[in-house]
Amino acid sequence: MPHVVQVTEHLCHMLCRLQSIYATCCAGYRALMSHVVQVVLGVVKFLVVVFGGLLVGTICGLLSSFITKFTNSVKVVEPIIIFALAYMSYLLAEMFHFSGIVR
Numbered sequence: 001m002p003h004v005v006q007v008t009e010h011l012c013h014m015l016c017r018l019q020s021i022y023a024t025c026c027a028g029y030r031a032l033m034s035h036v037v038q039v040v041l042g043v044v045k046f047l048v049v050v051f052g053g054l055l056v057g058t059i060c061g062l063l064s065s066f067i068t069k070f071t072n073s074v075k076v077v078e079p080i081i082i083f084a085l086a087y088m089s090y091l092l093a094e095m096f097h098f099s100g101i102v103r
Contacts, residue, residue, distance in 0.1 A: 052098030060089035 064085040068078050093099040 049098055049100050052096060053093050053100060056093045056096070056098055057089050060085050060092065 064082055067081050067085070071077050071081070090099060090101075094101070
């Protein structure tokens with residue numbers, strides 16, 4: 001003769017509460033992990049913008065200094081080259097999404 005387990009009303013309420021607590025904990029954990037992932041992605045994006053902009057600015061600065069090295073006879077052109085390459089540095093950084101300037 002098989003043993004019959006009778007589920008009392010108290011046990012049923014306790015199981016419902018445990019299931020509710022478990023579901024709440026799982027939802028909280030997923031939300032927390034979602035926020036942690038967003039923070040990590042934000043830090044990575046910040047570092048990419050910082051070092052990408054630094055690289056683009058350094059390359060344009062070196063190019064500017066190399067070009068102005070040979071303008072001894074025409075001093076009027078030096079400011080034009082410096083301003084043009086500084087603006088080109090901004091445009092290149094903006095093109096590759098390395099610019100920290102928010103429009």
